[in-house]
Amino acid sequence: MTTASKLSLTPIRLAGGVWYGILTGPADSAPMIEASQNGEAIAGAALSPLPGQPGHWAVELALPASVLSDGLQTVVLQADGEVLTKVTILAGAPLQDDLRAEIGLLRAELDLLKRAFQRHARG
Secondary structure, three states: OOOHHHOEEEEEEEEOOEEEEEEEOOOOOOOOOEEEEOOEEEOOEEEEEOOOOOOEEEEEEEOOHHHOOOEEEEEEEEEOOEEEEEEEEEEOOOOOOOHHHHHHHHHHHHHHHHHHHHHHHHO
16 A cells, blocks of 8 residues: 555645645655646645644645636646645636536526516515
């Protein structure tokens, strides 16, 4: 069994261009994690041990500006060649066939209809 298969990475949040997570695994040593986008290595992944919790590390990945571009971008975090998690970011002009964009438009139209109905019901 490889070191990576003993590891578990739990996503926490994405804030201010930094992705945060908690990595758990064997307490003997901190693993080397790597981040990549489209097969290209991304610098900026940092591990720091969580005090009083052997085998637990805080993971921070400062996302470079190249990740923030139009369309769907995926950053892969891995250790020993095994994928731990994928960070997916959708930015810029919405993709034409993107379901989330369609749901957003439907919600906006529903809000308009709701306000029109409320005005009609009041008056």
